[in-house]
Each structure stands twice: as C-alpha cells, then as structure tokens.
Amino acid sequence: MNLQARARAVVLGGSIAGTLAARVLAESYQDVVVVDRDKVLDVRVARKGAPHAHHAHGLHARGHLILEDLFPGLTDEIVAAGAFTTDLGRIRWIFNGRRLKLTDTGLMTVAPSRPVLENHVRNRVAALSNVTYLQEHDILRLVTTGDHRRVTGVVVRRQADDTEVVLDADVVVDTTGRGSRTPAWLDELGYERPEEERVKVGLAYTTRHYRVGPEPFDGAQSIVPVASPAHPRGAFFGQLGGGVCVLSLTGILGDHPPTDPEGFLEFARTLPVPDVYDAVRDAPALEDPVSFRFPASVRRRYERLTRFPDGLLVLGDAFCSFNPVYGQGMTVAALEVLALRELLRAGDVAPLPFFAAISKVINAPWDISVGGDLSFPGVEGPRPAKVKIANAYMARLQYAATKDPKVTEAFMRVAGLIDPPEALFKPGTVRRVLRHAFRTPEPGPSWLDTAPPTGARPRDLPEAA
Numbered sequence: 001m002n003l004q005a006r007a008r009a010v011v012l013g014g015s016i017a018g019t020l021a022a023r024v025l026a027e028s029y030q031d032v033v034v035v036d037r038d039k040v041l042d043v044r045v046a047r048k049g050a051p052h053a054h055h056a057h058g059l060h061a062r063g064h065l066i067l068e069d070l071f072p073g074l075t076d077e078i079v080a081a082g083a084f085t086t087d088l089g090r091i092r093w094i095f096n097g098r099r100l101k102l103t104d105t106g107l108m109t110v111a112p113s114r115p116v117l118e119n120h121v122r123n124r125v126a127a128l129s130n131v132t133y134l135q136e137h138d139i140l141r142l143v144t145t146g147d148h149r150r151v152t153g154v155v156v157r158r159q160a161d162d163t164e165v166v167l168d169a170d171v172v173v174d175t176t177g178r179g180s181r182t183p184a185w186l187d188e189l190g191y192e193r194p195e196e197e198r199v200k201v202g203l204a205y206t207t208r209h210y211r212v213g214p215e216p217f218d219g220a221q222s223i224v225p226v227a228s229p230a231h232p233r234g235a236f237f238g239q240l241g242g243g244v245c246v247l248s249l250t251g252i253l254g255d256h257p258p259t260d261p262e263g264f265l266e267f268a269r270t271l272p273v274p275d276v277y278d279a280v281r282d283a284p285a286l287e288d289p290v291s292f293r294f295p296a297s298v299r300r301r302y303e304r305l306t307r308f309p310d311g312l313l314v315l316g317d318a319f320c321s322f323n324p325v326y327g328q329g330m331t332v333a334a335l336e337v338l339a340l341r342e343l344l345r346a347g348d349v350a351p352l353p354f355f356a357a358i359s360k361v362i363n364a365p366w367d368i369s370v371g372g373d374l375s376f377p378g379v380e381g382p383r384p385a386k387v388k389i390a391n392a393y394m395a396r397l398q399y400a401a402t403k404d405p406k407v408t409e410a411f412m413r414v415a416g417l418i419d420p421p422e423a424l425f426k427p428g429t430v431r432r433v434l435r436h437a438f439r440t441p442e443p444g445p446s447w448l449d450t451a452p453p454t455g456a457r458p459r460d461l462p463e464a465a
Contacts, residue, residue, distance in 0.1 A: 007031060010154055010169040012139050014040040015050055016118055017316025017333035018175035023070055023125045024341040025173070033167060034125075035134045035156055041126055044119050054290055055207040055324075056236035056248035057114040058222075061088050061107035061416030063331030066338060071124045075110060078120055082241035083112030086221035088412045089405070094225040095398040097272035097444025102220075103405035105412050111221060111238050113246065134167075136160065141185070142172065144309060148189040151311035171349070173313045175333075178298065180318035189309060195301040199370050199381055201323055203294040205248050206257035208264060209286040212245040216279035223275050227252065227325065229376050230443035231272040234325065237279065247280055250325055253378045256291065264289040272446045297323045297369060299362070303355040313354055315340065320362050323373055328365045331417050335361045364420050390421075396437035397424060403436045 009025040011018045014036035025032045038049040046054035059067070067074055079085060089105040110117065125131055136159045143153035143166060153168040174182050183193040217223065217239060227234030227250055234250040249257035249267050257267045269277045299320045302308070315336045322328045336358040343349045343357065373379045375391045401407040410429045413419040423429070 006170050008033065008167075008169050009171045009173065010035065010167050011173045011175060012154065013175040013177060013316070013318075014038075014122065014133060014135075015175065015177065015316075016121065016330050017177075017318075017336075018173070019118070019122050019125050020067075020070065020334055020337040021173050021175055021315060021340065022131055023128070024337050024344070025171075026125070026128050026131050027341070028344045029170070030130060032128075032131045033134055033169075034131065035137050035139060035154070035167070037136065037138050037159070039135050040118075040122060041133055041135060042119065042123075044113075044115050046115055050114075055114075055205045055292055056238055056246045057111075057117070057330070058236075058238075058327045059110045059117065060327055060331040061105075061109060061412075062418050063334045064108050064110050066331070066334040067110075067121065070334075071121065074120060074124070075108070078110060078112055078117065081112075081116070081120070083110065083116065084221045084239050084241060085110050088416050089408055090220060092217070092220040092223040092275070093408075094223070094273055094275075095401070096228045096395070096441075097231050097446060098399070098402045099273075100398070100401045100408045100411075101403065101405040103408045103412075105409045105416075107412060107416050107418060109221075109416070111240070113240055137165070139176070139181075140164065142189075142312070143168075144189060148191075149309060151309050169311070171311050171313060173315065174318050175314075175316040177317040178321045180300075180314065182312070182314050182318065183300070186308075191307055191309065192305060194305055197299040197301065198296045199323070199373050199379065200296040201294065201373050201376075201379055202253045203250060203323060203325065204252075204256035204291055205250055205294070205324070206259055206264060206267075206289045206291040207246060207248040208261075208280075208289045209240075210245050210247060210280050210283040211243055211286060212239075212279055212283045213243060214239065216275065223279075225271045225273055225276065228443065231446065232376065233257075233267065233271055235268065235271055235276050237276045244286065245279075245283075247276065252376065256293070257289070259289045259291050261285065261288065270446075270448065272444065274447045294324060297321060297366075297373065299366060301359075303352070303359040305352065305355075308351045308355075310351065313340070313349065313351055315358060319355075319358065320366065322365060322369045326365070326369045326372065326415075328369060328417065332362060332365050335417075365417060368414070368421060392440060393424075393433070395440050397429075397433045399441040400433040400436040404432050407432050407436075 006029045008031040009029040011034045014034045022032050022034050088107040088109045089103040093100040137156040140155040222238030236248045316333045339357040
C-alpha cells in the first residue's frame with residue numbers, strides 16, 4: 001500500500017459505500033476507522049440500519065468490474081459460497097409486457113442477497129491491517145476548528161455503556177445514506193444546506209423468500225417484469241442459491257404490494273406475465289412478506305455550494321439516492337469511490353472539487369432513473385423536450401429488443417452503466433430500432449387480458465405481438 005503522511009480517515013457508515021470508501025482510503029491513510037450504529041461484521045441478514053437489504057438486489061456489470069478490481073477473486077469467492085452470477089443479457093427481462101431477446105453480452109451481474117454480498121466485501125476490508133470497524137457506536141456530532149472552517153473529527157457514543165469517544169481525523173467521510181445529517185450539521189456550523197432535487201415516486205418493495213427449484217427459470221438466473229406506465233406493477237424474482245429464491249414485488253404512486261400472504265400472491269398474479277405467479281403460488285414460503293417504502297429519489301447538490309468545511313466529504317446515498325428499481329446504487333457508489341481514489345493519488349482531496357467529480361459520475365445514472373420515472377404520468381416533475389424524446393425512443397427501443405438481440409445488447413450495456421445513454425443513439429442502433437418500431441408501439445397485453453391457461457409456461461407465450 002502507498003501510505004502517505006495522512007494519519008486517520010473516519011468513515012461514517014459501514015454499508016457498501018462506506019466499506020468501499022474505506023478500501024480506497026486505506027491506500028492513502030495510516031489508519032481508517034469505519035463507524036456504524038449496528039453490528040456489521042459477519043452479518044449475513046438484513047440489519048436494523050439497512051432494512052432495504054432484505055429485498056432483491058443486483059450488482060450492475062460496471063459495479064461488478066470495479067469490485068473485482070478492488071477485491072481480486074471476489075466473484076469466485078461468492079460463487080463458491082453458493083451465489084449466482086449470470087450474463088446480463090441472459091436474465092428474462094420483460095418490458096411493456098413483452099420478453100426481450102436473450103443474448104450474450106459478456107457483461108456479468110452478481111446476484112447474491114445484499115447482506116451476503118456486503119459481508120464478503122466487508123470481510124475483505126476488515127482484514128486490512130490499517131482498517132478498524134467501530135461497531136454499535138452512535139454518531140453524535142462533528143468536531144471542528146474554532147472558525148468551523150475545518151472538520152477535525154467526530155464524536156461517537158459506545159452503545160454498551162453510553163461512553164462518548166472523540167475520534168480525531170484528517171478527513172471524515174459521510175456515507176450514512178438517505179438519513180445523512182450533513183445538511184443539518186452545515187446549518188449548525190453556519191454554512192448553507194445543499195439544494196435538493198426530489199422526484200416523488202411513492203415506491204414500495206414487498207419481499208418474500210421461497211423454496212423454489214430451477215425449473216420455472218428455464219435456464220435464466222432471474223425473471224424481471226419491469227414496471228412501465230401500461231403495466232405499473234413490477235417484480236424481481238431471482239435465485240439466491242441453495243434452492244432459495246427472492247421475490248420482490250414493486251408498486252409506485254401508492255399502489256403498494258400488500259404484506260399479507262394472500263394479498264401478496266394476488267399482486268403477483270396481476271403482473272403482466274404469469275411467470276412469477278405460476279412459480280410461487282404453490283411454493284413453500286420461508287417467511288411472511290416484508291415491505292420497504294421509498295418515497296422519492298433525492299439528489300443533494302453539494303457541488304453547487306460555494307463554501308464547505310475542509311476535512312469533510314459526502315458520497316453514496318448521502319449524496320444522491322436513486323429509485324432502487326434501477327439497481328444503480330451500489331455501482332454508482334463504486335464509481336464515486338474510484339473518483340475519490342484518483343483525487344487521493346493526485347494529492348489532497350478538497351471537498352468542492354471532489355463533489356464536482358462525483359457529480360459528473362452521477363449525471364448519467366440520474367438521467368436514466370429520473371427519465372424512467374417521468375415516463376409515468378402520475379410522477380410529478382418537469383418534462384423538457386429531452387425527456388419526452390428520450391422516453392418516446394426508449395419505448396421503441398424496448399420493443400425492438402424483443403425482436404433483435406443486438407438491440408438487447410446495446411440496451412444492457414447502458415443499463416449496466418458500461419456505456420453512456422448516448423450510445424443508444426448511435427446510427428447503427430437507431431436503424432435497428434426504427435426497423436422494428438418506426439412508430440411508438442402499443443404495449444403488450446396483460447396475460448389476464450389474453451386469458452391463457454393458468455398453468456401456461458413462459459415459453460408458451462409470445463415474445464412480442
């Protein structure tokens with residue numbers, strides 16, 4: 001490791017963003033301390049401080065590449081523990097009621113449960129000689145110089161005996177997520193709060209785990225009916241290994257999947273295709289359904305501030321929190337950490353230049369997420385010509401991907417955050433899209449409207465009308 005004169009970095013929050021930040025900071029600081037209010041080491045189930053971890057998660061292709069670079073051999077380690085990996089183009093994607101063509105993209109997605117993935121990554125970081133996890137400690141307040149121009153540490157409280165501890169630090173990194181207190185701390189220190197952009201989606205996930213064999217997947221790792229304006233109820237149904245599958249149902253704008261078993265199953269029945277319902281209706285469930293609500297995507301515009309205390313950085317969901325149905329959070333956090341590493345290698349990291357750097361990282365996934373949300377008429381927000389044109393084109397592209405695997409591949413490269421959204425407008429891709437969908441296609445009908453036999457297998461249904 002290239003340890004420089006920097007003494008200590010303190011990371012607030014031990015989830016994926018905080019753990020990845022600690023991994024990179026450990027290259028440049030003699031001592032890295034990760035503080036979390038929960039017990040986080042050797043935890044393989046959802047914990048109190050991260051209730052969203054109970055629900056389905058996937059690591060995008062770009063995120064997988066970054067994690068494998070930071071932790072060589074991680075993929076093999078996770079697979080050896082029983083988790084699945086698959087090509088992003090070999091997931092059974094269903095958009096607007098129609099299945100996309102399967103294809104081999106060469107892009108891998110890793111799909112263990114979120115707590116299992118975090119546990120593997122966290123164990124790697126905790127094994128570093130200069131990283132310490134301070135578990136079950138509450139974060140109380142920042143410590144600053146008398147003029148508040150620099151953060152010099154943080155005060156934490158040990159839950160076991162309520163003892164307060166001051167952790168001196170050359171830099172404090174806030175990765176505490178959507179509930180970050182940095183805006184309030186800035187207020188207390190005499191700084192402006194960052195502007196916030198909010199896109200209210202009124203989303204809820206409701207999740208249940210089942211004992212299901214591989215047969216319903218027909219060779220796929222997961223089945224994903226993606227919510228659309230015509231079919232606003234969505235799902236992620238994936239294999240976790242050991243015969244255990246996770247089913248996360250999604251509903252937006254208050255149409256939330258119920259938590260009673262009968263209501264949960266009925267919601268699954270109303271998905272546009274029967275694949276998921278047929279797989280779980282008679283399968284043994286491993287617990288009652290559990291729900292998690294996500295009211296709005298939030299982007300805090302720290303990069304627009306003109307004053308900010310030195311020695312304090314913000315990243316991950318504390319900086320920008322995305323609608324989780326797009327699966328971008330972990331990958332964007334990994335991209336932000338790479339930006340942190342690049343700045344550390346170049347010299348000291350000043351907050352405002354760092355915020356400008358990660359804001360550039362966020363722009364594309366934010367546009368993808370917000371643009372997708374604004375395709376739903378009930379989601380409030382401005383719809384400039386750029387958004388309207390992009391959404392009209394995406395409807396055509398998704399239809400074309402039900403006919404042409406090359407379009408699926410181009411789509412997956414953007415969805416996996418490998419290519420920028422502009423790549424979908426390359427002349428060759430546009431020609432393929434317009435060949436199949438010169439005009440905006442009608443959405444595919446629900447299987448309930450077409451009334452196929454209750455036991456119909458996915459391969460018995462048409463891929464596209």
